[in-house]
Each structure stands twice: as structure tokens, then as C-alpha cells.
Amino acid sequence: MAPMAPVVSKLYCSPSQANFIVRRRPRVINGGGFVVTNNNSQKVVFKVDGCGILGVEGELVLKDSDGESLLLIRRKGGIVQALCINRQWKGYKINFEGDEKLVFTLKEPVSYIVKKIPVKIMVEPRCNKDWDFEVKGSFQDRACSIVDSKGNIVAQVVVNNELEEMRLSKDLYHVVVQPGYDQAFVFGVIAVLDNIHNESTVC
Template identity: 65%
Template sequence: MAAAKASTMPLISKLYCSSSQVVLVVRRRPHVVNGGGFVVTDCSQKVVFRVDGCGVLGIKGELVLKDGNGDALLLIRRKGGMVEALSVHKRWKGYTFGYEGSQKLVFTLKEPRSSCLVKNNAIRIATEPNGSSREWDFEIKGHFPDRNCSIIDSIGNIVAQIGVKKEVDELMASKDLYHVVVKPGIDQAFVFGVISVLDYIYGESTRC
């Protein structure tokens, strides 16, 4: 039991950290205006998460991750302003909601701009509090639009894989429907918070 607890990483909530590997399905929300978001279901087709995009929220550069009951878990915003304009990275910040409506920063995702000044074009994520000298804790490997990418930690361990089941069913190759495998102990809400940002970056279901 001690080993299982040590491997659990509840960034949003331990409710979303499973002791075993979990396979979830992402699909675009049907019959919704452009930028409506997507729904995440488990193997029994029960809704686990919903993501509202700018077509629902009416605000560009903002996303909300909700649980299956529709309660907000994460508010994700793209940082703007002059500092953002001068930076070589576009920054996204994910916040949890406190009991009294307060917001707590959970992660920062850096989206590199297309520039010769950027040596490493990797999308990287830092969690709060970091508690180490590292600038980042997770990195995206592969290409999200192809549904063939992974979220890896700073040691190189895969914590989540996107699109790994598509060879089983031709339908899984669709952009509108794909699998995500989340490794044991990893916070699934955090994983789908990251995926919602990737979805927006590449102009898919959450972006207007």
C-alpha cells in the first residue's frame, strides 16, 4: 500500500488518481457551435469530464474543465498583455476553484512561438508548487493533431498516451473520437486539462 500511495500524484484531486491504468475516450461535443469543447467518457460510456471551449464560454483563450456532474474543476487561461507579446513563449495557466471562489494555480503550460530564437520547440508544463530546481515537470512528445503523442515526466516516464488505441478500430483514427491511456497514480483531471490546451493550440474543438 505504501508504494501505491507514493506513486499517486493528485494535482487537482486524489479522486482522479486511479491505482490501475485507465482508458478514457474523448469525443467532440455533438450539435454544438464551433469551439464547443469535448466530452470524456469511461469504458461504460459514463461522462467523466467535460471541457467548455470559447464557443460556450464566449471568451477566447479561456477553457473550463468540469466533472461528470458539470461542476468546474479547472479554469485554464492564456496569459496576455505586453509581457506575453514580448515573450518567446505563450503561457497557459490552470487554476483550481477554492471553496469560497478563490483560484489556486496548479500548472503553467508554455507554448513556444514559431521563432528562430526558440531552441527547443517542445511544449512543457510546470506544476505548482514545483519544489525543485527544474523549470518543467512534464513535456509533450509526438504530434497531437495526428492523435499520436504522449505526456512524459522530467525523467522520461510516460504518464499519459493519446491515440494509442486507434489501430484497434478505424473509427479511433478520427479527430472527433480518440483514446487516452492514463497511467496509475496520475491525476486524470490534470491530464485532460493539458489535452484541452493542446486542443485549443491546434485549432480544434475548443477554439472558435
């Protein structure tokens, strides 16, 4: 039995490996975004709106299958942020009353896309001084992994080679989440990576 590692909620931590399919949505729908389905049943598990709740650029919303908001993710802006070596994204859990609670911070190095420097992620409450998770590899090539600070693979983004017609468009890809890890958190991170690469979640 894998230990649970909830970030958003233990409801999204499965005791077994979970396989998902991500499909890009048309940009006319809430600024685009993507839909996550279960690989076996094809049922929708998560949805990501690319322009947030109010149609704001640099704001993403992760929803459950019923359309309820789970995570509100904002890119931190301002002059100070522009001068930093890292761009920051903040992920907030939303409760039924609409209150926001910070659950993770993702630091995007300004040279991430060019030099493939790993993206660092810290969760709240802080467990480590530096980082708790990082993204290694190339999201753009659909060949990357989220790993924890101990080097364990949390999730992997891969292209299904059987779907030949979809390989070049990259409108469809697979995500494998290992047992015990928070699937909602994983897709919150993937939503940020999507936006960084100017893909489906860009307004």
C-alpha cells in the same frame, strides 16, 4: 501500488491504468469542447467547455461528470507575452466557493506546431527549477505522450485503429493514463493542446 501524483486532486489518481475515449462536441455547445468517457462503462468522466465560463476566447473549463468546474485554464495575453518565445497558459483549481488557486503553468513555444518542440509544464508548488512535465510527439496526429521530468510516461494520446470511420476526422481518440497520475490534470493539458491546434475548444 503506484505512488499518487495529484495536481488537481488525489480523487483523480487511480491505482490502476485508466483508459478513456475523447469525443468532440458540436461547436454550438459552449463554444464546442469535448467529452471524456470511461472506455469500459462509457460513463462521462470529464467535460471541457471551449469558451470558458463567460464565453471568453483563450479560456477553457474542465468539469467533472456532474458539471462542476475543476479547472479554469487561461491563456496569458498582452504585449509582453506577444514578445516572449513561449506563450503561457495558467491552470487554476476552483474550490466550492469559487476561489482560484494556480496549480500549473504550460509554456507553448511559438514554433511548437512547426518544429514539434516539446511543450513544458510546471506545477505548483514548484518541484523543479525548469519543468515537471512535457508533451512529446504530435497531438495533431493523435500520437503524443505526457512524460514527467524523470522520463516516465504519464499519459498517451492515440487513435483507435479499429474505428476506421473516425480516424480521418479525429473527432474521437483514446487517452491512456498510467497508475497514480492525476487524470484531471492530464485532460487539462489535453484541453490546451486542443486549443493550440485550433480544434474543438476554439470559440
